[in-house]
Amino acid sequence: MDLARRRRRLGRSSSDDGRHNHWPIILVETVRGQELVTHACPRARACGIMPGLTRSHAHALAPDASLHVMAHEPQRDLDALRILARWLHRRYSPTVAVDPPDGLLLDITGCGHLFGGEHQLRRHLLDALERRHITAQIGIASTFMCARAVSRFDCPLGHTIETGDEHQALAPLPIDALDLDDDTLTALNDVGIDRIEHLVALPRSELARRYGGDVLRRLDEATGEAMESINAVPHRSRATVERLFNGGLLQTEALQYAVRDALTELLDDLQRRERGLRRLELRLERLDLPPATIAFDVSTPTRDQRHIWSLLEPKLSDVHFGHGIEQLMLTASRTGRLPHAQHEHWRHDDTGSQRAIEQAQGELLDTMIARLTSARVLRLSMQDAHQPEACARMVPANEPTPRTWPAPVTVDRPSRLPQRPQAVTMIDEDARGMPQRWRREGATFTATRTVGPERIAPAWWDHDGSDAPSDFSRGFGMRDYFRVQDEHGRWHWLCRMREHGRWWHHGDWS
Amino acid sequence: MQSELLQRLNDRIQAIQQQRGRSSALPEYRHADRIGRDETPGTSSSSGGPPAQVPTNAPAHASNGPGTGHDVDRRLWQRIALMPGMVHEWFGQAGAQDQPYRARVLRPPLCMMVHLARHAVMECPDGALVIWIGRACWPYAELLAPSSRAMPIDHDACGDQAEPRIGARIGRGPDLRPRSLFIDPHTDAERLWTIDLAARSPSVAAVFADGRGFGLAETRRLQLAAKGSPVRIHLARAANEERALSASGVRWHLAPTPSSTSRPRWHLTLRRLKASATLRQLLDREPSWLLEWNHASRTVAVPARVVRGSRATTPASRPVIIRRRSA
Numbered sequence: 121m122d123l124a125r126r127r128r129r130l131g132r133s134s135s136d137d138g139r140h141n142h143w144p145i146i147l148v149e150t151v152r153g154q155e156l157v158t159h160a161c162p163r164a165r166a167c168g169i170m171p172g173l174t175r176s177h178a179h180a181l182a183p184d185a186s187l188h189v190m191a192h193e194p195q196r197d198l199d200a201l202r203i204l205a206r207w208l209h210r211r212y213s214p215t216v217a218v219d220p221p222d223g224l225l226l227d228i229t230g231c232g233h234l235f236g237g238e239h240q241l242r243r244h245l246l247d248a249l250e251r252r253h254i255t256a257q258i259g260i261a262s263t264f265m266c267a268r269a270v271s272r273f274d275c276p277l278g279h280t281i282e283t284g285d286e287h288q289a290l291a292p293l294p295i296d297a298l299d300l301d302d303d304t305l306t307a308l309n310d311v312g313i314d315r316i317e318h319l320v321a322l323p324r325s326e327l328a329r330r331y332g333g334d335v336l337r338r339l340d341e342a343t344g345e346a347m348e349s350i351n352a353v354p355h356r357s358r359a360t361v362e363r364l365f366n367g368g369l370l371q372t373e374a375l376q377y378a379v380r381d382a383l384t385e386l387l388d389d390l391q392r393r394e395r396g397l398r399r400l401e402l403r404l405e406r407l408d409l410p411p412a413t414i415a416f417d418v419s420t421p422t423r424d425q426r427h428i429w430s431l432l433e434p435k436l437s438d439v440h441f442g443h444g445i446e447q448l449m450l451t452a453s454r455t456g457r458l459p460h461a462q463h464e465h466w467r468h469d470d471t472g473s474q475r476a477i478e479q480a481q482g483e484l485l486d487t488m489i490a491r492l493t494s495a496r497v498l499r500l501s502m503q504d505a506h507q508p509e510a511c512a513r514m515v516p517a518n519e520p521t522p523r524t525w526p527a528p529v530t531v532d533r534p535s536r537l538p539q540r541p542q543a544v545t546m547i548d549e550d551a552r553g554m555p556q557r558w559r560r561e562g563a564t565f566t567a568t569r570t571v572g573p574e575r576i577a578p579a580w581w582d583h584d585g586s587d588a589p590s591d592f593s594r595g596f597g598m599r600d601y602f603r604v605q606d607e608h609g610r611w612h613w614l615c616r617m618r619e620h621g622r623w624w625h626h627g628d629w630s
Numbered sequence: 631m632q633s634e635l636l637q638r639l640n641d642r643i644q645a646i647q648q649q650r651g652r653s654s655a656l657p658e659y660r661h662a663d664r665i666g667r668d669e670t671p672g673t674s675s676s677s678g679g680p681p682a683q684v685p686t687n688a689p690a691h692a693s694n695g696p697g698t699g700h701d702v703d704r705r706l707w708q709r710i711a712l713m714p715g716m717v718h719e720w721f722g723q724a725g726a727q728d729q730p731y732r733a734r735v736l737r738p739p740l741c742m743m744v745h746l747a748r749h750a751v752m753e754c755p756d757g758a759l760v761i762w763i764g765r766a767c768w769p770y771a772e773l774l775a776p777s778s779r780a781m782p783i784d785h786d787a788c789g790d791q792a793e794p795r796i797g798a799r800i801g802r803g804p805d806l807r808p809r810s811l812f813i814d815p816h817t818d819a820e821r822l823w824t825i826d827l828a829a830r831s832p833s834v835a836a837v838f839a840d841g842r843g844f845g846l847a848e849t850r851r852l853q854l855a856a857k858g859s860p861v862r863i864h865l866a867r868a869a870n871e872e873r874a875l876s877a878s879g880v881r882w883h884l885a886p887t888p889s890s891t892s893r894p895r896w897h898l899t900l901r902r903l904k905a906s907a908t909l910r911q912l913l914d915r916e917p918s919w920l921l922e923w924n925h926a927s928r929t930v931a932v933p934a935r936v937v938r939g940s941r942a943t944t945p946a947s948r949p950v951i952i953r954r955r956s957a
Binding site (some may be wrong): 265478498529 | 718736740741743755757758759765771773774775776777805808810812813815816820823824827831832833834895896923926
């Protein structure tokens with residue numbers, strides 16, 4: 121699954137023009153300092169690359185040593201599996217469970233006839249998955265364990281097992297099909313029990329005593345002699361509230377009242393689900409006009425009606441009513457987890473206040489963004505660069521913050537870095553090339569103390585060497601920085617471009 | 631004579647602190663009920679005289695003896711500057727060479743602001759934001775990084791409830807980068823609205839804003855927003871606005887001064903303090919401090935040499951309390 125997702129992403133990226141799309145893909149995980157293959161795509165398997173090999177071994181086996189190697193991320197796999205389970209839940213079956221690491225269990229009792237039979241359902245599902253670039257094997261049986269086994273291992277009876285044929289279908293399969301833990305599997309393999317038929321042939325009392333009740337339970341579940349239970353993904357629908365008006369609505373007050381009322385209902389619904397609003401959409405159906413849509417995001421999940429209303433109200437007053445509004449539909453199109461307030465009383469006090477702070481922070485951000493737009497409410501994003509002007513960038517504040525930040529520089533840096541460095545006319549330099557007197561914007565400065573130079577050079581891999589950049593706007597040349605104090609005690613950060621010796625003012629301490 | 635006075639001043643501050651026991655000195659400042667007791671807006675700047683005189687006046691009064699009681703005095707400015715419930719206005723100095731191009735232009739005291747942001751964040755719960763409003767007031771991002779050396783922890787300045795964060799203890803100041811929010815308002819109205827909004831939010835530790843062009847009405851609105859709020863509001867004002875009317879509680883004047891080391895230095899003068907009578911009595915008319923930027927800790931402090939009380943080479947490099955009018 122994950123493989124498929126990655127391959128799709130590779131196919132989309134323009135950097136390799138799809139040239140390397142046919143390369144095998146492997147996922148590696150570092151175990152005790154060794155990079156081991158955890159998953160290999162069918163192409164890789166065809167080359168003989170199997171999970172458990174080292175990365176270098178896999179490279180040696182691949183044709184022309186060309187492989188896509190990626191890190192194995194089990195949590196993302198699981199998340200993707202859950203999303204797929206939700207989708208299957210909407211499309212195919214009311215009961216879907218996740219079977220980590222790569223399985224899904226569907227209870228299709230009574231669902232087959234909607235697709236024209238179980239066989240058609242299976243075909244339909246396979247096609248749908250294939251369109252999403254997901255390779256899947258589907259087994260159908262009267263018990264989950266049996267279906268699981270026949271989907272993963274080749275069964276002489278095919279992938280669809282009729283009720284009553286479980287024993288016959290399972291008999292030739294290896295005992296791996298029973299989802300036993302590794303220790304039990306090894307113990308059974310040690311005494312030569314490889315197939316389920318061997319297991320069935322053993323006396324049940326012996327089996328339970330030697331290998332634990334788990335083996336028998338799994339066996340019974342597979343053959344339908346014991347009850348199975350699965351942990352189905354919960355049913356979750358979008359929180360939506362609708363209001364229909366008798367005739368077109370024309371008064372602003374009436375609309376505000378109706379929206380407020382709908383919002384209360386929506387938030388009550390979210391409260392029952394322990395969700396907080398992240399994105400709200402309001403759709404207004406108008407007479408003789410296309411529907412008007414109002415949508416906005418909030419930065420932290422919230423159920424605070426006052427806050428949401430304060431964001432919604434100014435937008436509502438801009439709506440053109442046309443010949444009247446017939447219907448309004450309020451949807452929480454994105455939500456986030458927001459535990460009930462009561463839960464917090466049992467936690468430590470600090471986390472409660474912490475959450476209150478986050479909530480207040482979110483409200484502050486939303487209110488600012490609503491008035492100033494997100495392009496003017498910014499956060500820092502640091503790059504690991506040597507250029508003073510390139511190491512910090514501003515990004516909209518509602519984008520996620522990075523977890524780690526580059527280490528601070530230890531040398532002195534100015535407190536203000538102008539957006540554009542100013543050209544400086546150097547009147548006088550001393551014998552060592554230190555600035556003595558300079559002129560900037562019509563004023564003349566005299567150096568009383570100078571510290572430097574600090575040389576900041578471009579990274580060699582960025583510099584093509586063809587065209588020496590002549591000013592700041594065009595790339596980055598080698599520069600010598602000086603901290604200079606003028607006669608009034610102000611400190612300036614002057615720099616000289618190495619290529620042509622011109623001077624720039626690139627910051628000061630104020 | 632002067633050193634005796636300084637000693638008495640420091641003793642009184644210590645005595646008041648002991649009287650209050652564990653409660654910090656901050657609540658006293660917070661309930662500043664007698665606003666405008668001895669100063670009316672607008673007159674304070676005229677009584678200050680030209681700012682250029684501050685360093686030149688300093689040596690005449692700076693005859694304090696070595697090593698006595700400087701500890702309280704050298705951090706008094708910080709305690710006042712971290713007072714919540716007040717709007718702090720910061721004025722730079724327009725030098726003669728600035729006239730043709732810089733007189734109208736703002737020169738926000740960014741080193742000082744970073745220092746105050748660091749201390750404000752340490753007092754506030756985790757996640758409280760520092761907000762920089764106005765492009766001119768955005769400091770260079772490197773200054774917001776955690777300091778490579780420990781910040782001088784000052785319990786007095788932080789208040790008692792402010793347990794220094796673990797990071798500060800093991801040798802790193804707080805990282806302001808994830809907690810900084812940069813706002814770029816286009817109009818004066820937007821700027822005022824943003825400062826006001828931020829000042830009322832419980833998730834904000836401090837607001838540093840471009841205060842250019844604010845008059846009495848604007849500063850009064852901000853002062854009202856600040857009153858009773860834990861958020862510290864610092865406005866950077868242009869040097870030529872020192873005569874403008876304003877309702878702010880505290881006014882500072884920061885003038886760069888030639889330094890004998892390779893670190894930038896300033897003379898900080900407290901031009902206005904609408905505080906309680908107790909505090910007002912403790913202070914001279916316009917107390918002044920010599921401060922130095924320390925990049926390693928990314929803070930501002932009275933230069934170490936002066937604190938230790940050894941004889942400084944330049945006469946200006948001493949903490950001085952200047953009396954403008956004979957009492």
